[in-house]
Amino acid sequence: MATHEHEITEPVDLCLPDGTLNPAAVGWSRTPLHRANLRGWGRTKRWEHWCVTTPTHLVALTVSDLDFLALNSVYLLEFGPGGKEFECSSIVPAGRGVSLPDTIAGAPGSEDVVVGPARPTGGKVRVEIRDENAGTRLRARCLTPERLPLEVDILVSRPEGHESLSVVVPWSEQRFQYTSKHTALPATGRVRVGSEILTFAGERHESWAVLDHGRGRWPRTVDWNWGAASGRTDGHTVGLQFGGRWTEGTGSTENGLCVDGRLTKIGEELEWQWSVSDPLAPWTVRTTASGQVDLVFTPFHNRSVKTDVGLIANRTDQRFGHYTGRIRTDDGEDIAVERLLGWAEDVHMRW
Incomplete structure (x- = not known):
């Protein structure tokens, strides 16, 4: 059953020059084609959220600019009885030092995202999302509430021709969201918690990444x-x-x-x-x-x-x-x- 929604096949700006929704941007695409040219404040939300899973554990990194504050976090879960669960979150008033690009962070040609101190102490989070020839590099550092150092270093591959789902959701000319969701991307790397290392071993060993990229003005x-x-x-x-x-x-x-x-x-x-x-x-x-x-x-x-x-x-x-x-x-x-x-x-x- 083919969708009734309009498929976008050429690059398009999300907003008109006055900051309202560009009618030509409403639709969906198989590859990210929107430039989220949002300006200023006014219920504006931007985020990059990556979650990488294996059959035994997962890690999620989030960088978000919510207008009047930024929220950056690292979440780790080991499955099964007695599995570890850690979350490090950092709230940044007025979003100082957090800048998210108009396109997907870590994609070819896009700006890299780096937030937080290089060696974070309690209550601080370091997250890096960078483009590399082989894919998107995800790195993070934080100190868990249990005072354990947590470090993430994962490379997410971009298989040639792999399609994603990008959609503009319009509530009105002033309220709208561009979301780009990417699933089933092979990932390799590791997470270190204290002296323990958890391995992410790519497609063969069932390690997969999902991206939630969001830009818009919300109710x-x-x-x-x-x-x-x-x-x-x-x-x-x-x-x-x-x-x-x-x-x-x-x-x-x-x-x-x-x-x-x-x-x-x-x-x-x-x-x-x-x-x-x-x-x-x-x-x-x-x-x-x-x-x-x-x-x-x-x-x-x-x-x-x-x-x-x-x-x-x-x-x-x-x-x-x-x-x-x-x-x-x-x-x-x-x-x-x-x-x-x-x-x-x-x-x-x-x-």
Whole structure:
């Protein structure tokens, strides 16, 4: 089922010269083609979020400029009973020293992003996102609340021809979001926590990166679902990218399947069902019109975050687990999804 949404195939500015949404930017693309030429303040949000998973652990790096403050973080989770879980976060008033480019940080030709001190002490975070010939280099340093040094050094590959999903979601001329989601990117490297080293060993050993790149001007309050997963299943390399609630009524969706590097854009809202009271209860994620997605997501860990720092109040329940079920590509191929590692989240944000 082909999407009804407009496919963009040429570079385009997100904003008009007066800072409002460029109507020509509304649509989706298989490669990042938008330049997020946002100017000044005014509910403007920019971020780069990378999450890299293996069958036994994951690490996530975030650099965000939220207008009146910046929030940079490193999150590490080891799966299973007794697995380690660490989070280092740094709030920077007025976003001093945090500058995010108009295009994807770490992409060829884009500006690199480097935030935080070279040798951070407690409450500080260092994150670097740099372009290299072989891909995007992710580095981070911080001191965990347990006073353990945490260091990240991972290279995310960019396979030739690998497609992603970029979408502009328009609430109005003044409120809009450009999101670029990349799934199933092979990654190699390591994370050191104290004297322990965790290895990320590339595609053969099931190490995958997902990017959430965002630029836009948001409403004061918003709720969303986001789900993603990457891995090998049914003889294919599969990336899942699902969103919900925040796009309703806009005419745009951020739903897609990346199968062996080829994107299938899903132009309908998904039906999400999950338990608010039981964090480890299974979710269902389905399409009702096209039948292209019929999945059960079974969590094994819930990361619950609540933040209230005056202008920002956030509640996030991010569940990590496995997707099982089936998907169907644009060319009609049905693919069995068997325990594909990823996450699904329920978020309420006031910012």
